[in-house]
Amino acid sequence: MKSLPLNRRKLITRALGFGAIGLLPGCDFDHPNHPDLTDRVLSAMSRWNDEAQATLFDRHTLAPTFPASAITRPARFNAFYDISQAPQVNPGTWQLALTGRIANKTPLTLADLRAMKQESQITRFVCVEGWRVVGQWSGVPLAHVLKAINADTQARYILFHCADGYFTSIDMASAMQPQTIFALDFNGGPLTAPFGAPMRLRIPTKLGYKNPKSIVAMEVTNRFPGGYWENQGYNWFGGS
DSSP states (O other), X not given: OOOOOHHHHHHHHHHHHHHHHHHOTXXXXXXXXXXXXXXXXXXXXXXXXXXXXXXXXXXXXXOOBOOGGGOOSSOOOOOSSOGGGOOOOOTTTOEEEEEESXXXXXXXXXXXXXXXXXXXEEEEEEOTTSOEEEEEXXXXXXXXXXXXXXXXXXXXXXXXXXXXXXXXXXXXXXXXXXXXXXXXXXXXXXXXXXXXXXXXXXXXXXXXXXXXXXXXXXXXXXXXXXXXXXXXXXXXXXXX
């Protein structure tokens, strides 16, 4: 029988282990003597789910694309605040701060990003709440940006900070996926405030909360960075 790759064998072994946890007889996870056991078990399962998604992820596999006729109109706004509270960022003075494992830390301007190779995609945005919409996104592949700033693409994570205080992070393999872009335009025109002006991450292989808006800083790091929702219990990998 053909042997499984080590990482997949490890994945299956852990899956069997978690299955065994669920079959343990008489386990009262809410017993007052160990009230935090439920949280520990759920956290462990969430970490396993992240590992499983990362192991199965192939950055060469593309998310589905759609014809222009499939674009959802009107577009749907999503955030942890009301649409009237969307941050108003001046595109003329906006800069992307660069930190961490990056050789060229000169901040990027909107003109810098516009001067790079632009690509467009019509892909599906999937919210963790269950709804989904299709939109057209145009901008610079993140892989091109990382190359331009001489970032360490062997590092493990990229962390994004936003103008509204939101933050999230992704793995390097997802960052290098061809459809992962710094989006500058949406549905045929420049991004507006509710949809992440002047620049946001568009990553169609992940759920909506992994698509941060109005990004103002990016860090390349080997330190696990977490995220706004991820630190509150959402899965970190967040694959769609």
